[in-house]
Amino acid sequence: MAGDNERVEQYLENLALEVVSLEEGDIPSMGKIMNIICSLEEACQDINDSLFESLLKATKQYLEKLILGETSETEPIEKGVAVLQDIYRALARGEEYKGDASEALARLGIDGYAQGDQGSASEDISEQDEAIGSQGPEIEIEAAEENEGDQPGRKDLSEEDKEIMADFVVEALENLSTIEVNLIELEHNPNDIDTINAIFRPFHTIKGVSGFLNLEQINKLSHSAENLLDLARSGELAIDGAVIDIILESVDMLKEMIEEVRKALDAGRRPTPNQDIGPLVTRIQEIISASQEHKNKPLGELLVEKGAVETDDIEVVLEEQKKDPNKKVGEILVEKGIVKSKEVITALREQKRSRKKKVDFQVKVDTKKLDTLVDMTGELVIAQAILRQNESILSIADQRVYYALNQLYQISSTLQKTAMAMRMIPIKSTFQKMLRLVRDLSRSSGKKVALKMSGEDTEIDRNVVEEIYEPMVHMIRNAVDHGIETPNERVAVGKPKEGTVELKAYQKGSNIIIEIKDDGRGLDKDKILEKAISKGIVSESASLSEGEIYNLIFKPGFSTADVVTDISGRGVGMDVVKKAIEKLRGRVEIQSQVGKGSTFVIALPLTLAIVDGIIVRIAGQRYIIPALGILKSFKPRPSDYSTVEGRGEMIMVRGELIPLVRLNWLFQLSNTFTNPWDGLAVVVENEGEKLCLLVDELLGKEEVVIKSLGEGLKDVKGLAGGAILGDGRVGLILDIAGLFQIAKQDTKEGIQGLQRVA
């Protein structure tokens, strides 16, 4: 006790010293004073004098106001500290303080303090504290917010502002998408503080920046969401479905408003998002107010979840807490010896450590620049190939020339590979969007569905990533809507209540495989066939293999759902999916087992920029046929050739009659031969159908960089693009799917379409 006395005296003296020289706005000194007051509070816990305590508390609260700039008078503190010293001296002498502290208290903002009324002293102060706002010189925070727009230094949009705003749009949208991902995680782990922080932070920053940029609506909404999350951070709000839903809604609305900002910037307008955020903000506010009614609950829940305590223990503790509302649940638990504080801390730390996210360092690059880079490196590779094949160079005897050429080759091909790799991005972001989708879908359909993902780090051409999004959404919708059964149906057949949709990505050769697998009811072959027949897609007599029946769902106008639901089945069906995938030069296959589920396997080329091609000669010109669609090539015998009434020329390949397409006719080129057996037949496949392409000869295999033919030629059927070949000359790349269309159509029409090329 004696030691304490000395300490208290020392603190009071230091305090008096600091206070005397305190000036308005001297933050570092205020910090020192604040620290002394805090130590003082600790040191004099045993003093038990309500006047001293109240005065100390009032002094501290006044100091806080000084720090926050809510008041600028430093004198009341001086006065307060002087009285504190007086009281303490009296107490040290064992006497009662005879002076009057009411003036000091009044100066510090505490009115009507009745000396001697010990019981309610501290409550008095906090109540008073709240009333102060309207009397003193304080600036209320709410008021400051409303005046934001009138702050000085805000002019019309300057170029600088526009640039900052454009950056903000990009960064904010990126941040919002991380929120979505983290929210899903939060749903599984509602108490993970790191995840809550990761969600809180983007809102916080968006609020901050939008404040600078004077985007009031964005500022207000992100502020509300931030407040909500702040409560979750402090454990005052339990995260549940409703909270997550409203945060998602806020994310959506913020995205909308930020998109508007982007549009306005593009149009050179001043951005004025005018969404009605009122109702949303009100609902957030309601959740906030409701949470204030049952504080502290999450802490108990957290501990129970950890297995550190039993639910019963928490009940006891909560009961205890009612008697002493100032105590924290953890505190009581430790006090009662139910759980060791160390245990809890260790557990929390471990959880935290495992959640640490790795941060990649990245540079943002305009995709146009990237495309140009890929293009240019392609040209570089070609240029060096031309150089290496140049006859005059080949006649040089100097070894160093060859050495240099070799090095040029090495460097340019490494450069090309690197440039290609730069266009590759992990499929993760697309997968993660599916998390949100499945979540929304399972809500609206009333089914329980979990999404499992693997191989999210698999990289894929960024252009493919964008194109694959819609088809994936469609397939996942189908999986949840048609594939997964309702919980009752699932239980009835002995499956777990919760259905599972699995997303898998991996690389297989030069393809990326994406699998979408559900453990639902599987495809019903009979039903599909029945429907296909009723829709006239196949004839009743057709005998189809299992795979062929499944493929029927890719036919236009096919829908297997008995009921058209809100989610999918509006008539646009899997045919759109198939088309989109084929546009990416990919394939889609179905595996299914009744009662066990279905798997859709999508195979996509690694990159859209390069195609593995077989170079062929047609009437002296070189063309490239994408290797992916080629089944075989062979020299037909006269006996293989026949003409069929109404179907034209055919070639017999292993007992199968395949239509023959003379490419030189198709491209309106001269004849180098007349008899098909003088040329070479290349069998290509598309959507299960086959064609024989007649060419002069095969010239070799090469990986070529696809170049667009430009605006004027982009709609020409049968051609996918152009490529510069090893010797620097241009070859045209055939579009196999397009060739099939031409072959099917009125031949005349196809030829007309191609006349422009030839």
Place this chain on the structure above:
Amino acid sequence: MALDTSIKVLVVDDFATMRRIVKGVLKQLGFKDIIEADDGTTALDELKKEKIGLIVSDWNMPKMTGLELLKKVRQDDELKSIPFIMVTAEGQKENVIEAVKAGVSNYIVKPFTPETLSEKLEKVFNG
């Protein structure tokens, strides 16, 4: 007395747009030598490498918060006298008090104008 704008300023914020805004405001005040860090740990690295005359740091950052950075700086004998301005968001009184207790030179509330920052700097450097 005019501000000494020749010192090297370290701006710490995890949000690039925010750094840009703060940098812009500092430039308007005449500062030319401004470097950036996107989080407390990288800020500490910079502090070890460069001679910094002023730190302007955000509070809310992943990995190491502004408060943790402030504490580290104040505990380091070589760094402890560097003026440190904490940027906090409106309505976060507790944060301000904590930063003040940890020895912050001054704080500024977002959103702020060049004038406000100038005032705060004036106080930090010229008392």
